[in-house]
Amino acid sequence: MLENWVVAPTCLPLVIRRCHACASERFRASGKFRVNAHHKLIDAWLLTLCTACGETTKLTVLERVNVRSARLDLLDRLHDNDPVLTAELLQDPVVQRRNRIALDWDNAWRLDTGGSDHLDYLDREVIDVSVRFAARIPVRPVRLIAEGCGLSRAETERLITEGKLVSAARLNGKFTGDFTFTLKR
Secondary structure, three states: EEEEEEEEEEOOOOOEEOOOOOOEEEHHHHHEEEEEOOOEEEEEEEEEEEEEOOEEEEEEHHHHHHHHOOOOOHHHHHHHHOHHHHHHHHHHHHHHHHHOOOOEEOOOOEEEOOOOOOOOOOOOEEEEEEEEEOOOOEHHHHHHHHHHHHOOOHHHHHHHHHHEOOOOOOOOOOOOOOOEEEEEO
């Protein structure tokens, strides 16, 4: 029987960027946008606040875009300070690259194992699990498997080396995409 797990965000991740006022490296998204028009050109920014001093900084979303080429639904969402748009833009690789930022997902996600707190892998001979990511959250698969099965990470590593935990995906390093694994007793 195939078990389905979901890695889902619980809140917005912190933005890693150096504060020009206090040299802190963490910002939280305020969920507010600033839109500025220059004749026929539009600029839009996502406002973020320093977690240490509260200083505001702007992350560029649109830069000198012609009004006619901007999508109307995007402009409406910017003006409405849409919280879903905030989450989408923070995870957008183009926005991250343009603003030279990274995201800190620590304590901003959870593993939903479908009801049970963890799998009792000793009761079954073989367990197949499909892990789906609801957002691009970089997590080590060993950590997910250990948390979902109620094992220590060392025990999970031992199962991998013994060949009792197998996957087509690479289980070491961080992963942001869906994968499956099989756990044998």
